[in-house]
Amino acid sequence: MGDIRLLLGDEAIAQGAIDAGISGCYAYPGTPSTEIMEYVQRTPQAAAKTVHARWSANEKTAMEEGLGMSYAGRRAIVCMKHVGLNVAADGFVNAAVTGTHGGLVVVAADDPSMHSSQNEQDSRFYAKFAFIPSLEPASQQEAYDMMAYAFELSETMCVPVLMRITTRLAHSRADVRTAGTARAANPLSMPPDAKRFILLPGIARRNYQGLLDKQPKFLDLAEQSPFNTFTDGPDKSVGILAAGITVNYLRELFPDGVCPHPVLKLSQYPWPKAAIQRLLDSCGTVMVLEEGAPFIEEALHGALGLSPTITGRLTGALPRTGELSSETIARALGLPTRPGLQPANPVAVLRARPPRMCDGCPHIDAYKALLDALGDTGKGHVFADIGCYTLGALPPFEAINSCVDMGASISMAKGAADAGLFPAIAVIGDSTFTHSGMTPLLDAVAHGSRITVLILDNGTTGMTGGQESLATGRLDKVCAGLGVPPDRIRAITPLAKQHAANVEALKDAIFGNDKGVTVVIASRECIQTARHKRV
């Protein structure tokens, strides 16, 4: 007996995974993927089945922990945002070569339009790169339904399966009918051919050939997939290939969702060649609708330029970047769109309202102290990182000069210091530090690079809503363990009343740094998590 629940796309995936009998969920928080793990963590059904559901240090460790659970015969889901898959890529690509034992599904949540991200990379490339099947649900219901299928696919074919979603599906709720029953978890079991997990060249070559030999089967499965569906239509002037959620924007344009053109809805990759060929043969031209990169479209055009029979993002029919919408698709098809009302004088009444640090945020006091400590040093000396404190780039602070990827503050400061820049300062949050800041700090210590690392320890992973941070409260020990001399590690409390002392401590750490690494740890709880505890 199933029931109907209102679930985010992320939550539908989580419930689908629980019902598919997972024993573990591994993830690092990242918008728009965070709610998958959060749902597993708060669902009594998962707790009752003792599903392992704790945040990992980063996406790479999450990926490998998921692979370890698969090795031991159990099912695991690994979740991350798209750029997290860059971090996890080593494990991800090689898990395709080792193969899996228990089902292993990796969810990558892409962020076209960059709502909360530094790029809009398309994770479908990673599945193709690793030679594994991938799934792209078109709705919350399909996301739920696909999880059981994805785990079966993984176990049948002995490979990890990638599910790629985008922000709009991840963060939109819909009524989802759930099965109401859950498959039992797999028992602990050793892989019968455990040697394939040893990627020595001799074994890796054999495994790799085995993976390549599976490709025709993956293609066949996509051709037969219940998620790749063809709907014929009388108007053959153009056929439409709609990947993932784009089919919804298309159907929105027509009464009862009935598109007059033939439509191939695509949700399982590798893309089904025969189905696409049939669409092209019956219509002569095909418009490709896909979120993210022109992944399928580019392949259909071929290597040498644009084909006259294919239209999409590359031909200018659709915008090259950003999320699609029913409006952009209507324009591409030459359908009328409503203009939309506008204020008589938009310039007079509308202003951008970018995000900002919360009132009472400890980062505000940390940045005020840092700016005063730097005094008239001039701009360009502060390398920052990914988190709420990236908002220190905006007025009134304008305190930072870089934000690239997790951990890059320390590595870039080190590189700039090696080049001769002084002072070179890294600003990094506690969770980002344990994600990817410890290894470049080790580099800096080992090489004696003259940098100052300001760790903003607010006790949580703040930007994504306050998830567990793994080394909060013992960051001084971590830094000392990596080799920073204890007398070069200072603690400050970022509070207005401590401002003068904090400025002095930072000045001393930055300008008194005659050699090597100094670390300042600014510790005060995130105002949001503190507030939630009070309520």
Add this chain to the structure above:
Amino acid sequence: MQQSKMNIVIAGVGGQGILSIAGVIAQAALAAGLRVKQSEVHGMAQRGGAVEAHLRISPDPIFSDLVPIGGAGIVCGMEPMEALRHLPHLNPENGWIVTAAEPLVNIPDYPAVETILAEIRRLPRHLILPVNEMAKAAGNVRSGNMVLLGALSTRLPLPETALLDGIARLFHAKGAAVVDVNLKAFAAGRTAACA
């Protein structure tokens, strides 16, 4: 009898509780046996930036997660500039704009609020309420979102009882007093909309 299909855009600033408005309506719609899609903003923008929720309810399958341009029966705002920002979504033939009168000024160049309100008053179907003041009178200034929900509730194709149940469920964990304040806030908004 109102038609049971409705598109709503709810706008505000991160932290003003617009997801709670959307959540109560969505749960009430589900309880009424309707289909629902509710697209939200999570992540960076929730830190004091402009946020919006798109909410669609219908007896029939819903395709896009987003309300089309010109397709919203209601555009509502916890804040007047944010309501106005989503004017392109308002259905020009029958759409209502329902907004708090009070600006939330957390940017240095916030426009003159009278100019914003004049733009809204120019629209044929508008309702501007001192939402925060009404919430304070109901017992808690932070329940402004429930005042707004009450104000737009008269135009929703949903029974009032389903919305009241939704509010009770949403605040249940915070105790009877909090539920009571929010129900009062809802009632104040609903009464003002009927006046």
